[in-house]
Amino acid sequence: MATINTFRTLFFTAVVVLGCKIGYGQVNSRKSIAYCASQINKTLGQLPADGVKNIPRSILSGQQQWQFISYQDWCSGFWPGILWYAYEGTKDAKFKALADEASRALKPLSLHKAEDHDLGFQIFNSYGNGYRLTGNPEYKEVLLAAADTLATLFNPKVGTILSWPRSVPNMEWPQHNTIIDNMINLELLFWASKNGGSKNLYEIAVSHAKVTLKNHFRPDYTSYHAVVYDRETGMKIKGVTHQGYADDSMWARGQAWAIYGYTMCYRETGDTEFLDFAQKVTDVYLQRLPVDLVPYWDFNDPAIPKAPRDASAAAVVSSALLELSTLVKDKKKALNYREKAGKMIRSLSSSAYRSGEKNSAFLLHSTGHKPKGSEVDASIIYADYYYLEALLRLQRLQKGLGLAEALE
Template sequence: MATINTFRNLFFTVVVVLGSKISFGQLNTRQSIAYCTSQIHKTLSQLPADSVKNIPRSILSGQQQWQFINYQDWCSGFCPGILWYAYEGTHDQKFKTQADKFSRELTPLSTRKAFDHDLGFQIFNSFGNGYRLTKNPDYKKIILASADTLATLFNPKVGTILSWPRPVPNMEWPQHNTIIDNMINLEMLFWASKNGGDKRLYDIAVSHAKTTMKNHFRLDYTSYHAVVYDKETGKKIKGVTHQGYADDSMWARGQAWAIYGYTMCYRETKDPLFLDFAQEVTDVYLQRLPADLIPYWDFSDPAIPKAPRDASAAAVVSSALLELSTFTKDKIKANTYRDKAEQMLTSLSSVQYQSRQKNSAFLLHSTGHKPNGSEVDASIIYADYYYLEALLRLQRLQKGLNLRNALK
């Protein structure tokens, strides 16, 4: 243990960026989690009376008020998920009550026809975390029903789940499209297959992950945002980027979804193919980061270093790296992943990236959909979700606890 700590202390160095110093040291997770819970209290005091559109999604650059959504929005599961994490970190019953309330608003998603692939983001982040912490049987029923609904979008001729069952620009509807974000939704299928659901859900998740591995990545392991397939033959038509800079660019959040998704696939299957691939997609991401480890929204934007950052991608990757570090067989590489994750969280926890008095979110400087000019340099709810998740994971590791017990 002394050797590992010595390595870590040496690894956390001071780097100079544009004349300013960024200091990396062991993060005080208790303090950072307390900051998050104080921000949550601020947000809860600002909720609208409107019961139809009352779920926080984003705070635009320079503003202080949340933009609110209803349960149908793809981001609707992150707020209840944050509340469940706050309950996990504090055991405060107020957070549990609010988490249950916001989760139950999403119940209709489990019974209606699938509108898109985002059911994992919506249901598993809310009811999934709720069931993990409470074992409420009502939550389990909703998760299982939602997994069955998500599975209706699977096309066996292609081998993946349809992401957008509706016209979307450049997707050649009605051909089959799959986006890299969908990797995250596989977790709900894996869980359902092991907790009373149809065993076929496991096979669907594996098929989706392997088909995506084959068709979604370039030779350098960078990811397309979307791949369009012939819905009848399963043949790949093209790889494109819907939210990134260009079709051949590395969109930061898309690569983050890949890192997180394939790490999770290894956890659920123990297939070394997924572990090796998770490391490949991770390494190309880490190699191209700026000094503070918070990526620009797209690694290929020619406006860099004046391009917007994406704190949400950093939050997703930091959480994934903490888990990946526990699986990686090479100890030096495992330590590097752990250290990089802590450095990312240290940057995110700094005055440059925490919202603090600017608004009641946790983080600033996330980028949603820059080509559309949507949520650019904003505070976005999914950045906060993965930031708090990563802090809770790191806290467990700092205490020498098994991370597996904290996973859904």
């Protein structure tokens, strides 16, 4: 027993030393998770007692009050997801009960006709985290139903899931549109195919990822926000933007979805094409970041350096990079990714980006829909979700755990 304990001590000492050497060890994940929990407690005091719109979405620049949404909004899954992560990080049963209640409000989404592709954001972030942490069979039923609902948007003639089954400007409705955000929703399909759902769900997810890989990226591996396809022939009509600066610009959060999505696709499939591509879309992003590694909302906005930042993109990428660092074979590259993730998290955890006493969110300075003038330089719920996810992943690595292992 003494020998085993000595080995463990040496192992975890080596992990901590290595972590400090490459940067992420300088972030106190435990204290940062506690900060998030304290901010959640503040938000709980703002929640409406009843009503249709009672899910936090954003706090506009200079304000302190959350803007609330209904369960049908694409951002509805991030709040229950945050509560599940808070339970995971603190072991406080209060957060578990709140997460269960908040998740159950989203159940109708799994049963209704799909209104758009966002079921992964909505259901996997809520029920998916709940099932992972509790094994509740009721949650599993909702997840499987939601995956089947999402799959109804798949067009086999194109090979991707339809993102918006309705008229959206510049998308040439009724042609088939796919946005880069949809890469995140594939995780629900992968999970379902391995947990009692149809094996066809796996094939749909792989097809979507491969067709997107082929058509959604420019020669330099920067991503279009949206691609429009002929719904009958599957031919690509055009690549455009909806939320970025221009059709040919690198919208920061869109590139972040690509980094996160292809990293996840490799984890789920073991297909090295996805691992190689995840590194390509990551490297072009990292090469163009400002010094603090928090991007401007669009890398091609001519107003830089006076353009708004997007902390949400940094949160998404920091979480993705921690996972990517565990998957790449090249040790030097793995260390670089992990070091960059640590620096991103340190920036987000600084007074420049934390909300602190300014409001009850975790982070400031995210940008939602700049062309529309919506949620610019705001606190946004998905930034908080991925920031807390990154902290939990960081804590595992600091403890020498795998990302799929339960926190002690």
